Amino acid sequence: MVLRKEDLPMVSNAIMNALHEDELELINELHQACQEGNADVVDQLLQLLIQDIEDHFTTEEELMREAEFFAYPMHKAEHDSMRKRIGELLERWRKHKEPKEVQKFIEEELVSWLLLHIARWDATTAEAV
Numbered sequence: 001m002v003l004r005k006e007d008l009p010m011v012s013n014a015i016m017n018a019l020h021e022d023e024l025e026l027i028n029e030l031h032q033a034c035q036e037g038n039a040d041v042v043d044q045l046l047q048l049l050i051q052d053i054e055d056h057f058t059t060e061e062e063l064m065r066e067a068e069f070f071a072y073p074m075h076k077a078e079h080d081s082m083r084k085r086i087g088e089l090l091e092r093w094r095k096h097k098e099p100k101e102v103q104k105f106i107e108e109e110l111v112s113w114l115l116l117h118i119a120r121w122d123a124t125t126a127e128a129v
């Protein structure tokens with residue numbers, strides 16, 4: 001397990017918390033598949049995680065637009081930077097099919113990014129939407 005539920009910051013919006021918890025489960029499943037070196041399972045779970053992240057970001061962006069939240073462009077820019085990183089990861093995965101690369105991305109980028117992003121951006125946004 002690369003990400004424990006206790007480590008996930010809670011925000012004051014139930015939809016956002018639910019999105020984060022779903023993502024935590026997928027991240028852990030994908031991380032385990034990487035450790036086991038099962039490329040087929042990694043492939044499936046990586047597609048699922050990418051869809052899940054897009055759904056997560058889009059939902060938050062809709063909430064911000066509905067509430068006309070002033071920091072929408074900054075929060076969205078944070079999402080866009082992770083969208084770009086995920087796109088690059090997917091490209092590398094398609095070329096090399098190397099579970100260790102995905103594992104490294106989760107351990108060294110995704111988990112710390114997510115925890116910081118939730119604490120810094122989602123928490124303030126949740127107060128406003």
Ligand SMILES: [Fe+2]
Pocket residue numbers: 016019020056060118122
């Ligand atoms: Fe979020």
Ligand SMILES: [Fe+2]
Pocket residue numbers: 057060075079117121122
């Ligand atoms: Fe966010």
